[in-house]
Amino acid sequence: xxxxxxxxxxxxxxxxxxxxxxxxxxxxxxxxxxxxxxxxxxxxxxxxxxxxxxxxxxxxxxxxxxxxxxxxxxxxxxxxxxxxxxxxxxxxxxxxxxxxxxxxxxxxxxxxxxxxxxxxxxxxxxxxxxxxxxxxxxxxxxxxxxxxxxxxxxxxxxxxxxxxxxxxxxxxxxxxxxxxxxxxxxxxxxxxxxxxxxxxxxxxx
Numbered sequence: 206x207x208x209x210x211x212x213x214x215x216x217x218x219x220x221x222x223x224x225x226x227x228x229x230x231x232x233x234x235x236x237x238x239x240x241x242x243x244x245x246x247x248x249x250x251x252x253x254x255x256x257x258x259x260x261x262x263x264x265x266x267x268x269x270x271x272x273x274x275x276x277x278x279x280x281x282x283x284x285x286x287x288x289x290x291x292x293x294x295x296x297x298x299x300x301x302x303x304x305x306x307x308x309x310x311x312x313x314x315x316x317x318x319x320x321x322x323x324x325x326x327x328x329x330x331x332x333x334x335x336x337x338x339x340x341x342x343x344x345x346x347x348x349x350x351x352x353x354x355x356x357x358x359x360x361x362x363x364x365x366x367x368x369x370x371x372x373x374x375x376x377x378x379x380x381x382x383x384x385x386x387x388x389x390x391x392x393x394x395x396x397x398x399x400x401x402x403x404x405x406x407x408x409x410x
Contacts, residue, residue: 238322239381245355247389252400254342255352259404261338269334271309278306325350359386360397367391 266272285291285299329346330336339349359382365371366387374382390397 236321242322242351242354242358243381243383245351245386246383247352247355247359247386249393249396251352252393252396254344255349255356256400256403258339258342258344258349261341262335265334265338275306275309278302278309282306322347322350322354325354355383355386358382360390363387363390 282299282302285295285302288295291299326345326347326349329339329350336346339346344352358378362371362374362378362382366373374384374387
């Protein structure tokens with residue numbers, strides 16, 4: 206699901222793509238960033254602020270030539286991929302377009318398998334337009350990243366509980382995921398579904 210996020214909100218894409226890897230490779234409950242995320246509590250008010258911040262980021266990205274280029278590349282890639290009988294030239298162009306897109310994305314928000322909250326916040330702060338977009342929604346880049354980390358890590362646990370895969374927080378996540386956030390997911394399904402739907406609507410071309 207996370208790979209479908211629109212390139213115009215590249216910062217959010219990077220955050221969401223990196224979070225599952227972060228959750229699977231947590232540096233330990235004593236890590237300062239992990240402690241900060243575990244202490245953070247999700248709220249409906251926070252949910253609304255993050256959604257507004259993401260909308261603001263999208264609006265800011267639309268005016269950035271770098272992201273306009275990425276949108277164009279994504280469209281070109283999709284067009285070639287949808288061809289029933291692509292030519293050799295199409296395949297060559299497809300490969301080059303994918304490489305160009307990845308290079309552009311990495312140049313703005315380098316991806317790591319175990320990026321910390323601090324690194325995530327710093328990556329956003331390096332992009333003044335995105336930092337301003339988040340600030341105008343009443344958040345700091347760190348708060349924005351922290352919400353998404355807490356939202357995803359607790360959401361994964363809550364989801365596994367709902368599916369009956371687990372009955373309690375796994376030992377490896379004990380001390381790293383706030384139990385209150387798991388309860389938040391369980392108690393605010395309607396709000397979270399609306400939030401997810403709204404976030405996904407930003408991905409529509």
